[in-house]
Each structure stands twice: as C-alpha cells, then as structure tokens.
Amino acid sequence: MTRYRVEQLAHKYTDHDMISLHTELPGFPSGRIRLLHAVLSQQPAVSSNKELLALVTSLVQMGLDTHDMVENGTIEGKDGMPAMRSRQLKVLAGDYFSSRFYHLLSQAGQIEAVRLLSEAICELNRIKMSAYSKMKQLKLNAEEYVHYGAEIKSGLFLSFTGFMHGLYERLWPELVERFSRCEVLLQELKDAEKEARLNGGWGFWHVMQEGTEEDRRALAEHREDHGLIRQLMEKYGVAEKLGGLLRQSALQLRELVGRFPSDKLVRDLQPLIEPFLAAGGPQPATAWKELG
Known part of the structure; x- marks a missing residue:
C-alpha cells in the first residue's frame, strides 16, 4: 500500500462534480485511517482485509462528518437557494458515504464489521446529543x-x-x-x-x-x-x-x-x-x- 492508497480509493466515492460545485466536504480523516491501517497490519487474522476495513471506516467517518456540517435554522435572503442546495447535498452526500460501508462489507462477507460499526454509529449519536445538551445549557467545561x-x-x-x-x-x-x-x-x-x-x-x-x-x-x-x-x-x-x-x-x-x-x-x-x-x-x- 502506498502512503495515500486508502484515500485514493475513497475518492472514488467522495469525488463528485455536483458536490464540489455546490457545497464542501469535511477533510479526509487521514491520520486516524493511517493509524488504523498500520495497526491492523500487525494482526494476522485481519491483515489481509486491512485496506477494506480502513476504506469503509473512512467512508463512514466522512458520512458522519458531512452530516455534522449541516446547519440548522431557516435560510432566507438572496443566498437562500444556494445555501439550501448546499444543505441538501450535504445530507445526501453523508447518507451516500455511510451507505457504502454496508455494501462493501456485505460483499466481502464482513458481517461482524458491519455490526460493530453500526453499533459505534449509534453510540456516537448518543455522545453528540449529550455534548450538544451540555453546550446549549452552558454546562460544559474546557476539558469536557x-x-x-x-x-x-x-x-x-x-x-x-x-x-x-x-x-x-x-x-x-x-x-x-x-x-x-x-x-x-x-x-x-x-x-x-x-x-x-x-x-x-x-x-x-x-x-x-x-x-x-x-x-x-x-x-x-x-x-x-x-x-x-x-x-x-x-x-x-x-x-x-x-x-x-x-x-x-x-x-x-x-x-x-x-x-x-x-x-x-x-x-x-x-x-x-x-x-x-x-x-x-x-x-x-x-x-x-x-x-x-
């Protein structure tokens, strides 16, 4: 694997003209993906699937991060239509990225990985809601x-x-x-x-x-x-x-x-x-x- 191999593979799913023209995407989680790939390379039982597991994890992360960029509230004024289109594309792009992980892992017979990532997504949503609630009430400190x-x-x-x-x-x-x-x-x-x-x-x-x-x-x-x-x-x-x-x-x-x-x-x-x-x-x- 070259240094940027997984990111290159992910671009097959993340590079779309419609998205680049009308909205922006979050940065690719390069550091964490390379960290995962490097450590999985040391595990004989899964090393042969390290590239697939790193790829699908990057797509799920991109999907979650894209959804997190969607702003709440009403959109008004002359910039309303472009802003609405950008919001809609972020929602659709996030859904698309997240759905790819299930398809790729199912094709490879990696059902356990599907289960673990799905459970992690549910837990992440719980953590985000907890953080949002504390922020809204101004009950958060810097370390938290x-x-x-x-x-x-x-x-x-x-x-x-x-x-x-x-x-x-x-x-x-x-x-x-x-x-x-x-x-x-x-x-x-x-x-x-x-x-x-x-x-x-x-x-x-x-x-x-x-x-x-x-x-x-x-x-x-x-x-x-x-x-x-x-x-x-x-x-x-x-x-x-x-x-x-x-x-x-x-x-x-x-x-x-x-x-x-x-x-x-x-x-x-x-x-x-x-x-x-x-x-x-x-x-x-x-x-x-x-x-x-």
Missing part, C-alpha cells in the same frame, strides 16, 4: 469539550479493538483516544491562531470556566461579538494554553507508541505524531531517539 471531541473522533476506530490481540488489544483504545485528543487540540490551536470559530471552541469554554464573573457574563450574553471574544482569548492566553496541552498530549502519545512490540509499527507511526509535536512547541533534537 476536548474529551467529547476525542470521543467523537475515536468512536468508529474503537470498534476494531476486538480484532486485535495481546498487547495491541490493550493499547489500541488508549492509542486512538490519545491520537484523537491531539487532533482536537491541534485544530483548536489552528482556529485560535486564525481567529476562526471563536464562538464555541475550547477558548470559549476555558473563559467560561476560568474567567471572572464579569467576563463570563459578557461572553454568555454576547456570543456573536467576535471582537469581544477575540479580546478575551488574548486576555486568557488561549493559544498558549492550547499549545501546552497539545505538547503534553503529544509527548504522552509518543511514549505510548514506544510501548508497541513492533519496531516497524513504531517507525510507521512516527510521521503521524510529528505534526503534533511540532505544533505543540519546540522539542529536543533527540526526541525520537528514545524510540529507536
């Missing part, structure tokens, strides 16, 4: 926000724990959850640095948790005031704190990877962790020698 985000990213991938054996079975849940946490923190750091998605991100919940009563009240009452939010993000050092959290999680992830018994797997996973280490802050030049 990251935890929910990592749960949502890792949910499908945890389904494959039962396909693994020995030390791999014990380490896989922590590996995928830690990797997903790093993904969440990295995206939050990028958003904070670009001043994107200021309302509702980690910084918002951090200020609501740690801010003064005056700042919390102002933030709760003026959630659409980007100028105010930007000022508070700077006041509470959101970008710096996110960088520290990412660095800490990336180092823990690096240590965890080093516990796997396969030197080849460790080498294969190193490039997936390096972006987290780089974004989290300067690392010693000998950082990877501990895994050598």
